[in-house]
Amino acid sequence: MRRSRPEPRRILLSDRKRLLIIAHAPSDNTGRMLAAVLSGAASEVDNVDAVAQSPFETQPEHVLAAQAIILGTTENLGSMSGALKDFFDRCYYPCLEHTQGLPYAAYIRGRHDGTGTRRGIETITTGLRWKPVQEPLICRGDWREDFLGTCRDLGAAMAAGLSAGIF
Numbered sequence: 001m002r003r004s005r006p007e008p009r010r011i012l013l014s015d016r017k018r019l020l021i022i023a024h025a026p027s028d029n030t031g032r033m034l035a036a037v038l039s040g041a042a043s044e045v046d047n048v049d050a051v052a053q054s055p056f057e058t059q060p061e062h063v064l065a066a067q068a069i070i071l072g073t074t075e076n077l078g079s080m081s082g083a084l085k086d087f088f089d090r091c092y093y094p095c096l097e098h099t100q101g102l103p104y105a106a107y108i109r110g111r112h113d114g115t116g117t118r119r120g121i122e123t124i125t126t127g128l129r130w131k132p133v134q135e136p137l138i139c140r141g142d143w144r145e146d147f148l149g150t151c152r153d154l155g156a157a158m159a160a161g162l163s164a165g166i167f
Helices: 028-044 060-064 082-096 115-128 146-164
Strands: 017-023 048-053 068-076 103-110 137-140
Touching (some): 017 028, 028 048, 028 146, 068 082, 068 115, 068 146, 082 115, 103 115
Parallel strands (some): 017 048, 103 137
16 A cells, blocks of 8 residues: 655745834934824735834844835934934944845934935945835925824825835
């Protein structure tokens, strides 16, 4: 009697993708901006998990598990927040060889022009060889409620692009 081989087990890989939002939100308004980004990312597609974390709690394994990232920061003394810089300091080398080409976008809340903050983020992400998928969103000057709509649009666009495989 011939012994039959067991059928190979079929492993189904999930088509879900992870959008990691790493944002420093030290004030009520920056918290609202983060909530708007997350709301936009969560409302547009159903195969993307949008996860928001503080830069302090984000570890290299979180970045390695993501298929795209949104970075959010305040403008502090013409540069990114110390919290976002701390994230980069801890995660840069563990991620360097493993996340090349990672799509990302950034939003900046600055009372001034945001150019130093943008330059700092772009310098580090260029070193990581991450791929910017849109111009950074810089919310300049005094607080305006329309910042929330543009933040929501950023989250929605990133989730839609990730879902559709555009990046």
